[in-house]
Amino acid sequence: MTGGSTTGDDGATAPSTGVSEKRQGWPLWEVFVRSSRGLSHVHAGSLHAPDADMAVRNARDLYTRRNEGVSLWVVPSSSIITSDPDAKGQFFESPQGKDYRHATYYTKSEGVKHL
């Protein structure tokens, strides 16, 4: 599946865009920011840049103007693979009805400490 979106975390262009003509503009990059050591990089948004180096620089200017991060990832939006949105139901169906995967399913131990 092709990627190409942005602040929509699912890395894909809107379905009805149609065939996009060859764009003169700069490619789109998705930006991930690690806000502090010990935390993962989290998707912050997207930006346009001519190449990877400029994408990192632009990401610093655009998404970390107030000490929001200690590390950045930029990824070409077109490289993001997304699950098929039309198959939402079936694709995410399997955990349903499997409550026993959650600790809250087990109630008999209520009142027992440190469990």
Place this chain on the structure above:
Amino acid sequence: MTTTAAVEQIEAGEQLFNDLIARDSRIEPRDWMPEAYRKSLTRQISQHAHSEIIGMQPEANWITRAPSLKRKAILMAKVQDEAGHGLYLYSAAETLGTPRDKMSEDLIAGKARYSSIFNYPVLTWADIGAIGWLVDGAAICNQVPLCRASYGPYGRAMVRVCKEESFHQRQGFEILLELANGTPAQREMAQDAVNRWYAPSLMMFGPPDDDSPNSKQSMAWNIKRFSNDELRSRFVGMMVEQVEALGLTLPDADIRFDEETQKWEHGPLDWNEFAEVLAGRGPCNAQRMERRREAHEDGAWVREAAVAYAEKQALKAAQQKAA
């Protein structure tokens, strides 16, 4: 895919869309959405982005004339924020299918609108204070409910914008407060700026409810959460309180709190002026558009050079890999 299957798929998409709106959930870029929803959002978000970009101009004009190094640094940070806000919003609008370059072209070609407020001149340093306090204040009032807009990317962009916007309003308030407590001339300058920016900032909320054709649909889609008049009334209430802290006055003798409706009322606004400015006949429309065009053209060589460099580097990398 057969025609029937395609129709069924659209029907399923439409049902999901309606369910999501009814549940006050969010629509994401890959979801099916009515063409009118896509169009309306593209218009609103791109106009919002254009406003941020054009909004850099009136303030940037004052960077060289800021009264101190501290004020200059603050103003530069603010103008940089406006550029950032424009980019967040273009990103959100792009997810609806229109490329950013197309939106920029429309702005430069005069085919797109931006907030009418930026077509008023910034005459004195106190205006920078009044813009921060009143214009950014009105913007915040408008934007906070938009953080809950039904279109996910728009809401997320607005959260980011709102976080940064409160610095803008406070720095404006501080400029006015300092002037209001300064020499009589400074105080007069502050009052004059508030007098000139008050009505235009009230008009930022858009036409009165009975004259706002898009509002109803936009509220039904959970894009807008409150009507223009509702937001305007709230804003007036906040300003009434804040202006006291400044020791200045609002140029409106008709402001009152209506006990019956529990709403703030204000004096009449000149909606003909609003229409004129929107139609391109405001004091600074031509200047703002010309400056935007000029900046775009002046920057062309930078954009071209960056692309040429990227291509050259990519070619080099490919050759090294082959060798």
